[in-house]
Amino acid sequence: MTSDETTDNPGVIAFPPFIFLASAAISALVHFFLIQLPIMSYNTCLVCGVVLVILAPTLALSALVTMKTAGTNVNPAKPALTIVRGGPFRFTRNPMYLALCLLQAALGFFLNDWITLLFVVPLALIMHYGVILREERYLAAKFGEPYLELKREVRRWI
Numbered sequence: 001m002t003s004d005e006t007t008d009n010p011g012v013i014a015f016p017p018f019i020f021l022a023s024a025a026i027s028a029l030v031h032f033f034l035i036q037l038p039i040m041s042y043n044t045c046l047v048c049g050v051v052l053v054i055l056a057p058t059l060a061l062s063a064l065v066t067m068k069t070a071g072t073n074v075n076p077a078k079p080a081l082t083i084v085r086g087g088p089f090r091f092t093r094n095p096m097y098l099a100l101c102l103l104q105a106a107l108g109f110f111l112n113d114w115i116t117l118l119f120v121v122p123l124a125l126i127m128h129y130g131v132i133l134r135e136e137r138y139l140a141a142k143f144g145e146p147y148l149e150l151k152r153e154v155r156r157w158i
Contacts, residue, residue: 008079010138013130016076020100020123024107027119037114049109052102060099062088076135083143083150093154097127124157132156 066087088095108117139147
């Protein structure tokens with residue numbers, strides 16, 4: 001990384017997929033070794049899990065392609081090169097982080113466990129405070145009014 005790249009980034013607390021993996025691992029450990037609280041019949045949970053596990057990567061892949069097409073970096077440790085407004089970014093400013101939360105919910109449904117499903121709450125809070133708010137400050141400072149206009153027009157999550 002160049003010295004410009006070390007300062008030209010939002011300074012997120014960790015690479016977001018690692019945050020998700022930690023959440024998934026901890027919630028699975030709690031499920032298998034501490035407590036299990038079934039949500040509903042397993043067949044219904046399986047359907048919900050499959051729907052979410054299809055939706056989440058589709059959303060993330062669409063966001064990735066949109067960012068690459070716009071010519072900006074996907075990795076939050078690298079500088080943002082432009083504001084992305086197309087694809088899923090028309091509906092949510094954070095489609096990739098939303099997709100990670102949907103994957104956590106899918107895990108909860110696959111395991112048919114309320115505790116695992118509810119791990120989406122701390123995951124979303126960590127993403128919000130440790131990643132998203134930092135990115136928003138960075139993008140507002142870097143792009144100014146065009147980014148503030150996007151914030152007014154597009155919701156943070158959904």
